[in-house]
Amino acid sequence: SSGINAEYGQISKFRFPNTEERVISVSGEQAGSLQVIKFVQEKIRSDKIPPHVKSFNADQNNARKTACKLLVSDKTIGKLIGKGGENVNRLKDSYKVKITMMKQDEAVNGLSERMVTVQSEDKQAVDDCIEEMVQQVFEDERAIMEYNVNYEAYGGAPMFSRKDDGGSDRRGGGGYEARRGGVGGDAGRGGG
Numbered sequence: 001s002s003g004i005n006a007e008y009g010q011i012s013k014f015r016f017p018n019t020e021e022r023v024i025s026v027s028g029e030q031a032g033s034l035q036v037i038k039f040v041q042e043k044i045r046s047d048k049i050p051p052h053v054k055s056f057n058a059d060q061n062n063a064r065k066t067a068c069k070l071l072v073s074d075k076t077i078g079k080l081i082g083k084g085g086e087n088v089n090r091l092k093d094s095y096k097v098k099i100t101m102m103k104q105d106e107a108v109n110g111l112s113e114r115m116v117t118v119q120s121e122d123k124q125a126v127d128d129c130i131e132e133m134v135q136q137v138f139e140d141e142r143a144i145m146e147y148n149v150n151y152e153a154y155g156g157a158p159m160f161s162r163k164d165d166g167g168s169d170r171r172g173g174g175g176y177e178a179r180r181g182g183v184g185g186d187a188g189r190g191g192g
Contacts, residue, residue, distance in 0.1 A: 014156035
């Protein structure tokens with residue numbers, strides 16, 4: 001036994017509200033959660049458009065391979081930002097990445113989680129920055145999140161509508177949800 005405890009949640013049948021992002025919930029220890037994130041990120045980065053797909057946005061598909069997205073507790077956003085933006089600016093400068101955080105007025109009413117996106121052409125910089133952010137989330141005792149969230153109840157769209165004939169690519173981007181005790185991804189969730 002490796003001592004790693006990470007539970008893979010089911011991929012949500014609904015997208016995170018107001019986005020094209022699927023959510024994978026993961027719960028467990030920090031090291032195991034990071035392994036899950038790296039595994040999913042590698043799958044996203046090496047993803048090829050299936051031959052049967054007739055229409056897709058190449059720019060969007062390529063851009064999603066340069067980003068990692070975390071869902072974090074509303075209560076944890078402040079820690080990631082830091083006083084006067086000190087922490088987020090340090091992360092941007094240290095790793096040479098672009099970091100965007102869902103603003104309070106963009107948050108989904110009733111959900112206590114927000115999306116954080118880390119992006120760079122340098123995949124190692126993204127991975128290293130995400131690792132530090134996940135560590136900060138794990139250290140924040142306020143970071144606990146719900147593990148199984150019904151995003152449909154908050155306006156999340158189904159992954160594939162009945163009108164979807166499979167001829168388009170609607171896989172969404174890549175991200176994880178970070179919670180104390182865990183992290184998750186495609187827009188991933190962690191918790192524990």
